[in-house]
Amino acid sequence: MKRVALLGSTGSIGEQTLDIAGRFPDRYRVTGLAAGRQVEKLAEQVRRFRPEVVSVADDEGARELRQRLAGDPAPEIHVGDAGLTAVATCDADLLVSALVGAVGLDPTLAAIEAGRDVALANKEVLVMAGALVLRAVRARGVALLPVDSEHNAIFQALAGQRLEDVERIILTASGGPFRTWSAERIARARIEDALKHPNWDMGPKITVDSATLMNKGLEVIEARWLFEVSPDQVDVVVHPQSIVHSLVEFVDGSVLAQLGLPDMRVPIAVALAHPERLPLPLERLDLAALARLDFEEPDRARFPCLDLAFEALRGGEDAPAVLNAANEVSVAAFLAGEIPFPAIAAVNGDVLSSHLARNGGSAMNELDDARAADAWARVRAGEALEKHRGRHA
Numbered sequence: 001m002k003r004v005a006l007l008g009s010t011g012s013i014g015e016q017t018l019d020i021a022g023r024f025p026d027r028y029r030v031t032g033l034a035a036g037r038q039v040e041k042l043a044e045q046v047r048r049f050r051p052e053v054v055s056v057a058d059d060e061g062a063r064e065l066r067q068r069l070a071g072d073p074a075p076e077i078h079v080g081d082a083g084l085t086a087v088a089t090c091d092a093d094l095l096v097s098a099l100v101g102a103v104g105l106d107p108t109l110a111a112i113e114a115g116r117d118v119a120l121a122n123k124e125v126l127v128m129a130g131a132l133v134l135r136a137v138r139a140r141g142v143a144l145l146p147v148d149s150e151h152n153a154i155f156q157a158l159a160g161q162r163l164e165d166v167e168r169i170i171l172t173a174s175g176g177p178f179r180t181w182s183a184e185r186i187a188r189a190r191i192e193d194a195l196k197h198p199n200w201d202m203g204p205k206i207t208v209d210s211a212t213l214m215n216k217g218l219e220v221i222e223a224r225w226l227f228e229v230s231p232d233q234v235d236v237v238v239h240p241q242s243i244v245h246s247l248v249e250f251v252d253g254s255v256l257a258q259l260g261l262p263d264m265r266v267p268i269a270v271a272l273a274h275p276e277r278l279p280l281p282l283e284r285l286d287l288a289a290l291a292r293l294d295f296e297e298p299d300r301a302r303f304p305c306l307d308l309a310f311e312a313l314r315g316g317e318d319a320p321a322v323l324n325a326a327n328e329v330s331v332a333a334f335l336a337g338e339i340p341f342p343a344i345a346a347v348n349g350d351v352l353s354s355h356l357a358r359n360g361g362s363a364m365n366e367l368d369d370a371r372a373a374d375a376w377a378r379v380r381a382g383e384a385l386e387k388h389r390g391r392h393a
């Protein structure tokens with residue numbers, strides 16, 4: 001029986017993780033659940049999975065949860081950042097880290113330091129502090145299992161291979177909802193347009209990141225740390241059908257890919273069951289019915305966020321944390337209707353350039369370096385937003 005704790009249980013990845021765990025009650029026992037504000041959904045999950053420890057965003061949420069669970073055996077209820085860490089370090093073999101954004105960094109690191117294996121969906125953790133996370137993973141000898149479908153595909157393609165034989169990692173990108181839109185049309189994109197992903201049903205932040213291609217940029221950074229490759233060894237190719245989830249090219253020219261229908265429950269199951277596989281009764285890939293797979297170069301002019309990620313990777317260990325924080329601020333402003341879609345890339349670019357001009361890129365030696373880069377970038381992004389605020393169509 002594998003004991004599993006889950007951060008972000010009410011989100012898209014969180015619910016799909018519980019879907020898998022719930023299908024195999026003889027294999028998985030859910031011991032901890034952390035959510036933010038969706039208390040009603042969390043209460044249902046608590047009734048179904050009976051975790052020992054749970055966490056919500058604040059005291060009001062904790063009160064509501066207690067009321068909703070009245071009459072049921074109540075778990076330990078924690079709140080806020082300390083609550084996330086309590087769940088991350090509760091009695092478990094594996095933490096599924098599926099919060100969104102920088103808030104996931106501290107609890108995920110705490111779990112690693114407490115010796116838990118981690119299934120990582122919350123890519124911002126590696127983007128912010130890849131060097132620190134990898135150091136902690138090595139020091140504690142825990143497994144870091146990628147849930148992101150692209151990295152999970154690479155993880156599968158690398159099974160039994162030596163990292164030193166890898167020449168190139170090729171991340172596939174759907175291209176998002178604006179792949180075929182002109183720059184002029186993208187400039188007028190509405191919030192609901194950006195939230196219409198062609199292939200995946202995901203939380204709002206990653207869906208907007210997919211529309212700007214910032215998501216692929218964050219994944220480039222994530223791949224650099226997970227697979228210990230240089231930025232020059234990571235390529236991106238647009239593949240609108242999202243069937244080939246990513247590829248690895250080896251020094252002899254062989255290319256291994258992982259394919260499947262776009263369903264996040266597959267990579268989640270791979271991470272939950274590693275090194276075994278779970279029998280999942282999901283729809284199967286029918287190549288003849290599909291008939292064709294298309295690939296094209298990403299358009300770096302219409303989607304400048306992709307190159308910002310490469311720039312950040314080459315700009316010192318703290319530059320990705322700066323880019324990540326700027327992006328969290330600009331995406332939140334876009335989703336609040338405060339800035340037009342192209343201002344996301346403009347704000348991200350402004351903040352990254354001023355960071356690189358300021359210090360030329362520094363090493364990340366401790367968590368405070370990541371926190372400082374993050375905090376500086378949020379202030380600077382707030383200033384950059386002022387230039388664009390109110391121009392939303």
Ligand SMILES: NC(=O)c1ccc[n+]([C@@H]2O[C@H](COP(=O)([O-])OP(=O)(O)OC[C@H]3O[C@@H](n4cnc5c(N)ncnc54)[C@H](OP(=O)(O)O)[C@@H]3O)[C@@H](O)[C@H]2O)c1
Nearest residue numbers: 008010011012013035036037038099121122123202203206
């Ligand atoms: N969704 C996908 O298919 C997918 C695919 C690949 C990678 N990822 C990555 O996986 C991560 C999660 O994505 P998602 O799409 O599942 O996001 P989501 O649907 O927005 O869910 C986010 C989860 O985090 C919780 N949360 C957010 N801020 C919190 C805070 N301050 N305190 C406590 N809980 C908080 C939310 O709680 P409440 O809702 O209760 O407030 C929710 O449970 C992201 O890093 C994303 O890039 C997602």
